[in-house]
Amino acid sequence: MPEPEQVYRKMGEFGNSLLSVFRIMLLSKRVTPFSLPIHNKELVVLGNGPSLRLLLSERSSFLNGKDLMMVNFSATSDDFALFRPRFYLLMDPVFFEDDAMRQKLFVPIAEKTDWEMHLFAPVSARKQNAWQEIISRSSHIQIHWFNATPVEGIPGFRYFCYRERLGMPRPRNVLVACLMVALQLPYEKIYLAGADHSWLKEIWVDDNNIVNEDRAHFYDKKSTQRVVSPQKLHEILNSMAIAFRSYHEVEAYSSKIGKKIINITPGSFIDAFRRMSIG
Template sequence: MMLDFLLWVQRFAQNLSKSLSSVVKILVLSKKPKTMVKRSNDEAVILANGPSLDTMIEESIDFLNDKDLVCVNHFPSTEYFERLKPRYLISSAPDLWRDDIEPFYMRQSDNLFETLSRKTTWDLIFYFPFEARKYKRWQSFLEKNSLIKIVYYNTTPIEGWKPFRHWCFRHNLGMPRPHNVLIPSIFLLINSGYRKIYLWGADHSWLKDISVDEQNNALINQKHFYDEHTSVARPLDWKGVGARKLHEILYKFMTAFASYFVIDEYAKSRNVRIINKTKGSFIDAFEREN
């Protein structure tokens, strides 16, 4: 009995601390919540950029019919962007909007937004974090295309008691820790009212592509469907600069995988199904379907 009581006290103290910390973060970081764009369908497919995505598209493209499509990050730089004409583009990577980043990430960012502005010939909703709003470089590309509607969202990490978390989630004050773009993508679709959310190309198989060289540099080869055979191992940056240590890389991944369980719990409370159709995916939080 005493052990159970001590565990209860420990859990209570942890939840209290996390909830209070989240309140402070909301007050400091979160902006006035935006109303999510109304869905035009009951079902959506998130086209994550994992190595399996191109095979899934070519083999099962008919499945995408009559569903709202969501692409992420650098997808507009691929041939599938104009072919599939997704309804949404969602990104959460600071190296796409910040100006104090290394030249490699600056070139990637400029190329993405130039391509996005040039290729988009249909109405596109672009979800981007509120933090990006104060940076003008990326906006200079998109202001040339009136078909792209930018909707800002809060990435404030919310933790603590479940009722408190879910209340904050429903009011778009923040979300589970967004250590991967798939996290805000699923979250935003839940709050937009979708009933079924399918995951394509959500391999998340980075663990087998981590290495440490003879100079003790922790490296990771983050393969995507568009560069699977050309990508090379490189350090994992901090918001477009520097390099993470191995334990920092593993912590980032651990946090992302843990966030999927928080999202799944929230989705079920909203009667939303998240279905992972990615064969061999490392994500163990959502139901699977081939």
């Protein structure tokens, strides 16, 4: 006779599967498979963590012969034109909806990109025309769409949805989306760099019960940027937990389809992927 915990878990998985079906019906759209020829056999996903600076400045030889994927504000740095990523991915709605953000990000992308680059964006951004008009100024950029719909529930159901590009593990962090998109590309080995995720060391609560965050990115001219969070501590920690759990779901799926994700980020807090030091 099954244990009560197993029964509760199965019931939870079934309920989450039903909820995911409704999410897919409401949010997901038909997307074209990424039938892109590869230039190299391996892909490096470059997050924006501060550790990426060491890789780009002192150990960039590791990137030779590999395709690159950059994210978020990487295009505002000199490294964007220097390393010429083949792929770029954006997910946060603010990039597509806020005019100031569009000017800050998409203008340099369009102006700097003089090589073949594929830009991945969520289907929710398809209805936003302003950013697409800016990107169209460069004939070198091709836009591709993906479904960022959170999918949870029974493993077999999740894997079906991932394979059919209907959704992905909760993309609480942009790197979850990057890895899921990368797994749809014809690479057998995917490296993850700049994925410090050392947020636990970067948050603190002052005497007024206000949560503060000391954020750092590889492209920041200052070492850290102090931000007052509008969230409560438990809300932030819950968000972190969702992100770290999603990486384990990404790893389980990558193993299922016979691909390897290797974390080369020194000191990374992500505990889902196998590690490799390149130092």
